[in-house]
Amino acid sequence: MFGVHKKLERNSIAFVLGVIVVASIGGFVEIAPLFTIDETVEADPDMRLYTPLETAGRNIYIREGCYVCHSQMIRTLRDDVERYGHYSLAVESKYDHPMLWGSKRTGPDLARVGGKYSDEWQAQHLRAPRSLVPASKMPNYAFLDRIQVQPDKMASHLRALRTVGVPYTDEMIENASADTIGQADPDGDLSDGVYDRYGAETNVRNFDGDMRKLTEMDALVAYLQILGQLTDLPDAPGVEPSSDTPSEEDNS
Amino acid sequence: MTHDFFVMLSKSWGLFYLIFLFGIAVAYALWPANKEKFDRAAKSIFHDQDEK
Amino acid sequence: MTFDFSPAERDAAIGTSFVAILIGVVMMVSSQSAAFTTHGAMFFAFGVLAFFGFAKDYNKPQAQPYSRDVYYDTPIKLGILLSIAWAIFGFFIGDWVAWLLAYPDLTFDAAWSSFGRIRPAHTTAVIFGFGGNALMATSFHVVQRTCRTSLPGRYGPIFILLGYNLFCLLAVTGYFLGVTQSKEYAEPEWYADILLTVVWVGYFFVFLNTLARREEKHIYVANWYYIAFIVVVALLHIVNNLAVPVSFGDTKSYSAFSGVQDAMTQWWYGHNAVAFFLTAGFLGMMYYYLPKAAGRPIFSYRMSIISFWGITFMYMWAGSHHLHYTALPHWVQTLGMTFSIVLLVPSWASAGNALLTLNGAWDKVRDNATLRFMMVAAVFYGLSTFEGSFLAIRPVNSLSHYTDWTIGHVHSGALGWVAFITFGAIYSVVPQLWKRERMYSPALVEVHFWLALAGTVIYVFAMWNSGIIQGLMWRTYSENGTLTYSFIESLEAMHPYYIARAVGGLLFLMGGLVCAYNVWKTISSSKIVGRVSTSPDGVLEGAA
Numbered sequence: 001m002f003g004v005h006k007k008l009e010r011n012s013i014a015f016v017l018g019v020i021v022v023a024s025i026g027g028f029v030e031i032a033p034l035f036t037i038d039e040t041v042e043a044d045p046d047m048r049l050y051t052p053l054e055t056a057g058r059n060i061y062i063r064e065g066c067y068v069c070h071s072q073m074i075r076t077l078r079d080d081v082e083r084y085g086h087y088s089l090a091v092e093s094k095y096d097h098p099m100l101w102g103s104k105r106t107g108p109d110l111a112r113v114g115g116k117y118s119d120e121w122q123a124q125h126l127r128a129p130r131s132l133v134p135a136s137k138m139p140n141y142a143f144l145d146r147i148q149v150q151p152d153k154m155a156s157h158l159r160a161l162r163t164v165g166v167p168y169t170d171e172m173i174e175n176a177s178a179d180t181i182g183q184a185d186p187d188g189d190l191s192d193g194v195y196d197r198y199g200a201e202t203n204v205r206n207f208d209g210d211m212r213k214l215t216e217m218d219a220l221v222a223y224l225q226i227l228g229q230l231t232d233l234p235d236a237p238g239v240e241p242s243s244d245t246p247s248e249e250d251n252s
Numbered sequence: 253m254t255h256d257f258f259v260m261l262s263k264s265w266g267l268f269y270l271i272f273l274f275g276i277a278v279a280y281a282l283w284p285a286n287k288e289k290f291d292r293a294a295k296s297i298f299h300d301q302d303e304k
Numbered sequence: 305m306t307f308d309f310s311p312a313e314r315d316a317a318i319g320t321s322f323v324a325i326l327i328g329v330v331m332m333v334s335s336q337s338a339a340f341t342t343h344g345a346m347f348f349a350f351g352v353l354a355f356f357g358f359a360k361d362y363n364k365p366q367a368q369p370y371s372r373d374v375y376y377d378t379p380i381k382l383g384i385l386l387s388i389a390w391a392i393f394g395f396f397i398g399d400w401v402a403w404l405l406a407y408p409d410l411t412f413d414a415a416w417s418s419f420g421r422i423r424p425a426h427t428t429a430v431i432f433g434f435g436g437n438a439l440m441a442t443s444f445h446v447v448q449r450t451c452r453t454s455l456p457g458r459y460g461p462i463f464i465l466l467g468y469n470l471f472c473l474l475a476v477t478g479y480f481l482g483v484t485q486s487k488e489y490a491e492p493e494w495y496a497d498i499l500l501t502v503v504w505v506g507y508f509f510v511f512l513n514t515l516a517r518r519e520e521k522h523i524y525v526a527n528w529y530y531i532a533f534i535v536v537v538a539l540l541h542i543v544n545n546l547a548v549p550v551s552f553g554d555t556k557s558y559s560a561f562s563g564v565q566d567a568m569t570q571w572w573y574g575h576n577a578v579a580f581f582l583t584a585g586f587l588g589m590m591y592y593y594l595p596k597a598a599g600r601p602i603f604s605y606r607m608s609i610i611s612f613w614g615i616t617f618m619y620m621w622a623g624s625h626h627l628h629y630t631a632l633p634h635w636v637q638t639l640g641m642t643f644s645i646v647l648l649v650p651s652w653a654s655a656g657n658a659l660l661t662l663n664g665a666w667d668k669v670r671d672n673a674t675l676r677f678m679m680v681a682a683v684f685y686g687l688s689t690f691e692g693s694f695l696a697i698r699p700v701n702s703l704s705h706y707t708d709w710t711i712g713h714v715h716s717g718a719l720g721w722v723a724f725i726t727f728g729a730i731y732s733v734v735p736q737l738w739k740r741e742r743m744y745s746p747a748l749v750e751v752h753f754w755l756a757l758a759g760t761v762i763y764v765f766a767m768w769n770s771g772i773i774q775g776l777m778w779r780t781y782s783e784n785g786t787l788t789y790s791f792i793e794s795l796e797a798m799h800p801y802y803i804a805r806a807v808g809g810l811l812f813l814m815g816g817l818v819c820a821y822n823v824w825k826t827i828s829s830s831k832i833v834g835r836v837s838t839s840p841d842g843v844l845e846g847a848a
Contacts, residue, residue: 015531097566098562099562103705139418160551
């Protein structure tokens, strides 16, 4: 293949190497430090994990491209904080593969939407947004009611997430299917295990108001209701964000 | 390879690195001996063939 | 196409068709989701079609034996036509989603047609489909002409284009089916990403190998930009898409990065995709076609070299300006902001260089819409790089971020710069490739120019207005210290601008249709000019 203009060839390869070296340094300088520090992410030993049902809901959020119109990142600006709540901490998206901070707010920020509205409101708003908010531009997601969640698939999802660093235990992975069902069935036998594995604060209830089947509506509402609820850190009195968290005065 | 080390590297040597690179690029571009080459190159696009 | 290939290349073509068929079969057999089966079937069908396409002329003698002195233009023609097709599709979807923001019920009662699924189809179709195919086609054109040699082989470039367009198809159909990583401008899932990596490595080798065969000692600067585009996009694509699939038969994967690291990686990618895909690549286009059309050498070749290195080493630092006031460490934000501002220098050097090249050829700009496309592109390049640096300043960003101002900025670059320079290049290259004296209708080029310009200006002004109003409404306080406007009130205020934007987009789409018609008529007209060559390709004369 190569061999004719050997010398000229070396020129262009040197050129390519030059471009690579010159261009990679910028990325390296900015990104590498973020992987070496713990200070980027505040410590929170009590950080909750997404349950299998919430993970399924998060995957629907990803699949439907919700990030196109909704951010999940409250900035350190007064009006952002007053409108949406405490500014987002790095730790809160620690287990988000990928992060869904978003770049555009055609709709409002959702970083702390969990618990703000009832399950009924969320489900109805997803089915027909303009029935509750007449000026809304959001698409109708009524079809979520018609698609069933597949609990038996969740174990492989949790396993893949563990591979990329989310600390799911063997027990959580083994019981992923049961926990998916249990979280939406508060009176059933499987719900106790969800509390055991994911903590007493886990939302265990039927999210879409239809006990007969476990739909994607259940999963997505379960996910929306956990947003901003994975850690109590922002609400803890006297907790200061770490030194590297942005603030207006800090000019280091 | 600590965080402080990386930050120090980024904040100090990063700047020198850029000045150094910029110096090389400018020197190459303005080197008098290269002038003829560049003039020729700039006009070279008019010598191609499949012009009507 | 096969009649151009050597016997070995014919076998390679048939072989890769079988590989595609095989991949399709393996995907379908091991599939655990309907979407994965569909994409397996697409691989399969693509392979079968390619097989029949290549097998048709398998036994015919080679029309023109390979020679360094004969340019190989088939992949350029293919790339240009594919680029135009994707442009029409991408502009159409784009205008549809624009209307959806004004009237959200203008869609089907089906999952595939909801805003969140078709909006990435718009961005992918225009950036990768329209832009990517145009970059590949023009790079093959420019590198052959400036190096005065032929592409190293005949099947390689065809393979690259076909594989690349299969990637685009997998990406866009994936979104309709709900297959996405939700990483902006890197939405395609793991198997499509692997395909793109393979294709891109091939592209890299073909381009480099062409340079290696060059008859000119010095590599013309346009090629530098194309190389930076190819090399850095490979780097960005591979790093940002590192992910672990749920299982082999599943479309879904989980990103290797999370949270703040993922955000920085994503915007390092996103920002530099703008830098090296939408800027460096198209600057390569500009540095060849603009001086060529103006009939004047580039104003300062030296300045083009300095700005090349400026862009290459500074863009990479600027990505974090997408994450101002977020949970990203403060020093990274400051670093990104600083470099974004310094970046204005090489950007304006390039824009100025282009405009100064036209100094002395203004009569041609006036009379020739093709050249005018390129002139406007340089102006919008200057405007949008200024705007980009401006928006990267933290306090400005606090107002503009999350609003339509960002969308306006992106389109000032994407419509005004990228699309204009591409249309300029298309109108330059189509008559040349198909050996016509000129485009079928210069008047229609003129019509396209004004439709595109009007559409862009309406679009950008609408988004400036809506973005700034939105940003101000979000931060307006009443006298007693509470927020004056609810979120939904800010959305209601956007309505007239969303209609205006959709109208602007419609004009731009109409311009694209005019272009497609004009190109089609140019190709199908029988008027062939000049020395009628029996070969399908231009015969090289001026080789040194």
